[in-house]
Amino acid sequence: MTVLVFLDPRHPEGRIADAAAPALLATDLGATRGDGVFESMLAVGGQPRKMGAHLDRLAASAHTLELDSPDRGAWERAVATALSEHLLRAGTGEAVVKLLLTRGAEGSDAPTAWVSVSPVPAGARERSSQGLAVVLLDRGYDSTLAERAPWLLLGAKTLSYAVNMAALRYAKANGADDAIFTSSDGKVLEGPTSTVILAVEEDGVKTLLTPELESGILPGTTQRALFDAAEAAGWALGYGPLEPVHLMEADAVWLVSSIRLLAPVTSIDGTPISSSPALTEELTALLHEAL
Structure with missing residues (x-):
């Protein structure tokens, strides 16, 4: 086909x-x-x-x-x-x-x-919508490397995806559904095939946060579309730097990509984290309007 x-x-x-x-x-x-x-x-x-x-x-x-x-x-x-x-x-x-x-x-x-x-692929989005168990994996470089070593092509979507696929296999072999890369200096980066987004609600203000591009991550097209739609709907926006503690303390965390769209994260390294079906529904609706 x-x-x-x-x-x-x-x-x-x-x-x-x-x-x-x-x-x-x-x-x-x-x-x-x-x-x-x-x-x-x-x-x-x-x-x-x-x-x-x-x-x-x-x-x-x-x-x-x-x-x-x-x-x-x-x-x-x-x-x-x-x-x-x-x-x-x-x-x-x-x-x-x-x-x-x-x-x-x-x-x-x-x-x-x-x-x-x-x-x-049949069932791919349905499986993701049920919630993902993820593991944090060290990507092996610090969050400032992209600026120091442009020849490493960090932030470019290249065909050299063997490491990304190996990370997904490792996650699944260890009982998880997906992974989130971290830098050697403790910053949250991205998933092997997705962008990390989290939500925090404080004093009635809802904020979406994502890691900063300067850390060498791929600029997410779906993340950008969602942020534009959320900002128009009254959400505040923020761009890192983020650390794993921010994921653990957030009101909700998602992995976002063009095919799976918005996939909620329900546990990190075996520890359950907060998730919000209401926020997932709200942001999914905004994303569908933006697309």
């Missing part, structure tokens, strides 16, 4: 490829070295959500890697082609849209770019 559309100058609307047939050279640097960037976004009824924000972040990641990228219009046309084809095959409903860009085959100057569209 997966649809692949390659960005190809000879095909202005994108070139549809057979997802069951070989389509990528074995020498492509995205496959051999993880040298590339990607984005994942949600589409509903054939319409992509937050595509502008995802294209902005893709461009920023590509710039960080000094990676040539097709122009914005080429991406938009390829996404439209892929979603139209997916609608023909699967009908209406939600889909995962991935934008992928690599440096191309070794020895070539031409990047490889394609769009992938597939159904949202």
Whole structure:
């Protein structure tokens, strides 16, 4: 059910490829070295959500890697082609849209770019909505490293996701559903595939907080959409620095991503924390309006 559309100058609307047939050279640097960037976004009824924000972040990641990228219009046309084809095959409903860009085959100057569209994994959001048990995992660097070492590409969404996947496997092997990375100097960073958000209500003022971008985390498109909607609804906003104690003392904590949306955290390292179905419902409604 997966649809692949390659960005190809000879095909202005994108070139549809057979997802069951070989389509990528074995020498492509995205496959051999993880040298590339990607984005994942949600589409509903054939319409992509937050595509502008995802294209902005893709461009920023590509710039960080000094990676040539097709122009914005080429991406938009390829996404439209892929979603139209997916609608023909699967009908209406939600889909995962991935934008992928690599440096191309070794020895070539031409990047490889394609769009992938597939159904949202069955039950993924339902499982997350029941509440997540998470573990805190040391990411192995301090919260100021991004400024000192730009060559580490912190804050770029690269294809080098082996560490992120290993963190999720470790969490699940130890009885948890997900993980939250912390820095070696004790700051909260992000999840392997999500942004951390917490809520605090004091003296009638409701505040949403998230770690500061300067710590080297990926700027969350869903977090940004939620913050904009919450601010319009009267919420106050804050940006770190956050420490694990802030998670333990918050009124509610969520992991937020484009596909799962708002997933409440119910325990950290085996210790139950406060959660609020009412706040989850309120913020989910705001997020759906923003999308």
